[in-house]
Amino acid sequence: MALGWRDTGLHYGKITRALHWAMALLFLWQFFGMGLRLLLGRTPLVSFFVGTHASIGTLLMTLALIRALWGLSNLRNRPAHEGGLVGTAARLGHLGLYTLMLIVPLLALLRAYGSQRGAAIFGVPVIPGAPEKINWLVNAGNAAHGLLAWCLLAMVVGHIGMVIIHRTIWKDNVLNRMAGRPLVAAE
Ligand code: HEM
Ligand code: HEM
Numbered sequence: 001m002a003l004g005w006r007d008t009g010l011h012y013g014k015i016t017r018a019l020h021w022a023m024a025l026l027f028l029w030q031f032f033g034m035g036l037r038l039l040l041g042r043t044p045l046v047s048f049f050v051g052t053h054a055s056i057g058t059l060l061m062t063l064a065l066i067r068a069l070w071g072l073s074n075l076r077n078r079p080a081h082e083g084g085l086v087g088t089a090a091r092l093g094h095l096g097l098y099t100l101m102l103i104v105p106l107l108a109l110l111r112a113y114g115s116q117r118g119a120a121i122f123g124v125p126v127i128p129g130a131p132e133k134i135n136w137l138v139n140a141g142n143a144a145h146g147l148l149a150w151c152l153l154a155m156v157v158g159h160i161g162m163v164i165i166h167r168t169i170w171k172d173n174v175l176n177r178m179a180g181r182p183l184v185a186a187e
Helices: 014-040 044-073 084-114 135-168 174-178
Strands: 119-121 124-127
Touching: 014 044, 014 135, 014 174, 044 084, 044 119, 084 119, 084 124, 084 135, 135 174
Parallel strands: none
Antiparallel strands: 119 124
16 A cells, blocks of 8 residues: 555555654754753864754744644544543643644743844844843743753653554554555554
8 A cells, every 4th residue: 555645544644754754853863962962061063963953943843833733634534542541641642742842942932032142043043032131031941941852852752662562562553654664454
């Protein structure tokens, strides 16, 4: 069975898969860079990653927005979560991932605005500085951006852990919904 552009009841289609895997790589970049910053402090390699952080983060927020709208428009036409506790946990887990994928970069961009520094995204000064410093935006970003970003990483680790459990213990085909050639048989 060929993989179509849109999702079906059995598999995610090409667009959902492209967004999922491209964003997974960009998140890896983001967390790898920030992990190095914590481990090594200021080095030229860390500065390189820090220099790409706001741009890649804003790209991720834009892609998350597109993905959420695409997901909503495909809601009735994508693999359903199972019933019971496991299905509810999966639904809540995915909802939590979306919430953090949007809120984490938004907090940082609002902080950039509120701090009057603004932000250049891929060299273009997209976010201006506020006319006056907005303390609560700066404080919210300082308190929550990094913390919630690490929570997002913890949820991603849980997400990958569940895919491994599905595959090795429950031996169902959940991974096949997002990767590989679609099987015709129901999962
Ligand atoms: C989804 C996208 C993003 C992720 C996953 C992410 C992740 C992170 C992480 C893990 C840290 C390290 C926190 C720590 O040191 O404990 C951090 C710090 C930082 N991020 Fe992001 N970030 C994202 C988007 C952005 C954007 C769009 C900006 C734009 C201005 C930004 C600006 C910063 C700054 C200035 C810091 C250092 C201060 C702080 O820790 O809050 N980030 N980010
Ligand atoms: C090695 C890394 C990853 C693997 C193996 C993986 C695997 C999967 C699989 C098999 C599904 C389908 C689950 C189902 O239908 O119930 C899925 C869905 C999903 N994954 Fe991942 N994933 C990975 C990384 C990530 C990352 C980094 C994020 C976000 C930060 C993410 C967010 C999601 C979301 C939100 C869904 C629900 C479908 C959607 O709206 O796109 N995944 N993933």
